[in-house]
Amino acid sequence: MSILHQDVKEVLVSEAAIIERCKELGHIVNDFYRDYERMPLLVAILKGSIPFLSELMKHIDLDIEIDFMDVSSYEGTESIGDVRIIKDLNQSIKGLPILLVEDIVDTGRTIQEVKRLLFNKGASEVKIITLLDKPSRRLIDIDADFVGFEIPNEFVIGFGLDFNEKYRNLPYVGILKDEFYK
Ligand code: IMP
Ligand code: MG
Numbered sequence: 001m002s003i004l005h006q007d008v009k010e011v012l013v014s015e016a017a018i019i020e021r022c023k024e025l026g027h028i029v030n031d032f033y034r035d036y037e038r039m040p041l042l043v044a045i046l047k048g049s050i051p052f053l054s055e056l057m058k059h060i061d062l063d064i065e066i067d068f069m070d071v072s073s074y075e076g077t078e079s080i081g082d083v084r085i086i087k088d089l090n091q092s093i094k095g096l097p098i099l100l101v102e103d104i105v106d107t108g109r110t111i112q113e114v115k116r117l118l119f120n121k122g123a124s125e126v127k128i129i130t131l132l133d134k135p136s137r138r139l140i141d142i143d144a145d146f147v148g149f150e151i152p153n154e155f156v157i158g159f160g161l162d163f164n165e166k167y168r169n170l171p172y173v174g175i176l177k178d179e180f181y182k
Pocket of ligand 2 (some may be wrong): 048104
């Protein structure tokens, strides 16, 4: 058995299912923005959303551009505080519709704060697309506009999602064996 796969207890979303769903989401995005005057800028949140963005954007048949942001929560704050910007956008987004690309919506804090940031920068609209959604963990009253898969309250890894920065390169979404989460 290969090195990474043997740490996985269960595959929650297979590679084939992700690829198929990204194709469907691409078509949904095409339909949604078809009549917009300005095409959306896809803003992907580093690093977890990279594999999702790569798979999704192949199926978006619109004149879009992409950009990246990296944010982190302030250490030791459990409050609904600001997020710290580690890498900001390369361009102005004044008047632009934004499609925010996330790996997972958990408590909802990240997308709430990033959405606020993007509106402060002058975005005309912010929609959210996420590969995974864990609605049972939500602490903030916010939802993604487009969701790949709803998953149960489990800590997952793979297809961009990490555990201590590892396992992002697994081609599927899975749950690690219990001993690794200690
Ligand atoms: P939120 O701000 O609580 O919604 O959390 C969003 C961020 O937490 C995601 O972008 C991930 O980086 C991380 N996260 C939440 N749940 C998981 C998980 O099950 N596995 C890996 N990372 C997660
Ligand atoms: Mg993330």
